Amino acid sequence: MVIGLPNPNSIMPLAKLCITDKAANKKIYAMYNPETYVQERGVKYSEMSPLSSDMPSAQFVHGMSETLQMELFFDTYWVGGLVGGTMLDKALLFGTSMLPAPLKLDVRDYTSKIYDLMLINASKHVPPLLKIEWSSLQFEGHLVNCQQKFTMFNQFGTPVRAVLNVTFKQYVPPGKIAKLKPNESPDTEKYRTVHQGDALWSFSEKEYGLSTRWRVIADANGIVNPRSLDSGRMIKLPALKE
Numbered sequence: 001m002v003i004g005l006p007n008p009n010s011i012m013p014l015a016k017l018c019i020t021d022k023a024a025n026k027k028i029y030a031m032y033n034p035e036t037y038v039q040e041r042g043v044k045y046s047e048m049s050p051l052s053s054d055m056p057s058a059q060f061v062h063g064m065s066e067t068l069q070m071e072l073f074f075d076t077y078w079v080g081g082l083v084g085g086t087m088l089d090k091a092l093l094f095g096t097s098m099l100p101a102p103l104k105l106d107v108r109d110y111t112s113k114i115y116d117l118m119l120i121n122a123s124k125h126v127p128p129l130l131k132i133e134w135s136s137l138q139f140e141g142h143l144v145n146c147q148q149k150f151t152m153f154n155q156f157g158t159p160v161r162a163v164l165n166v167t168f169k170q171y172v173p174p175g176k177i178a179k180l181k182p183n184e185s186p187d188t189e190k191y192r193t194v195h196q197g198d199a200l201w202s203f204s205e206k207e208y209g210l211s212t213r214w215r216v217i218a219d220a221n222g223i224v225n226p227r228s229l230d231s232g233r234m235i236k237l238p239a240l241k242e
Helices: 087-097 108-118 174-180 200-208 211-221
Strands: 018-021 026-029 037-040 043-048 057-063 067-075 130-134 137-153 159-170 190-193 234-237
Touching: 018 108, 026 108, 067 108, 067 137, 108 137, 108 159, 200 211, 200 234, 211 234
Parallel strands: none
Antiparallel strands: 018 026, 018 130, 037 067, 043 057, 067 159, 130 137, 137 159, 190 234
């Protein structure tokens, strides 16, 4: 006989990771919480290689959306007492886990709820926008990648155990992006690619507000004839120091 404090999870069950389809207001609970998750963010740089240089120079282009990655475990062969889902799901899973192997539930009935979140919504023509919640983790975005790996089967080849590797990409409404994005300023050095029909005075007009400042660009790029610009060339628009 074991005497001691009861398992607190028997009094207050562990919170389960929840994925909500915002348009349909449909909640999907993880069968088991992930052991780890990874949040990742990056930035995009372009590289320009000046002639006779040892290495390229890097020019910041833009930030990139944050991603959330995790591994989710599913099992309909043996079900523990802390499995997630509705009360009906828990009862059904527990009941069938006690039955002989051929009668176990197909684990794809549960993995498909997440796997299908990449299907296009017929009315909105895009996959559903999701909210991922688990205690302090609050993430909003789209499921952009999901790999199903089935690791156990019954006598008839029906999968009863699986691991899902999922990746979500952050979604920020366009209006909010506009507020977050700093406006470009002529006091910041930039690079532009020359297209057919471009001229130094047009770059000057767009960048500095005056077409007469084209000579600043010509001097920064060693351009002798401003009427001769090769398409595809990368030119530097230097910062103006007032």
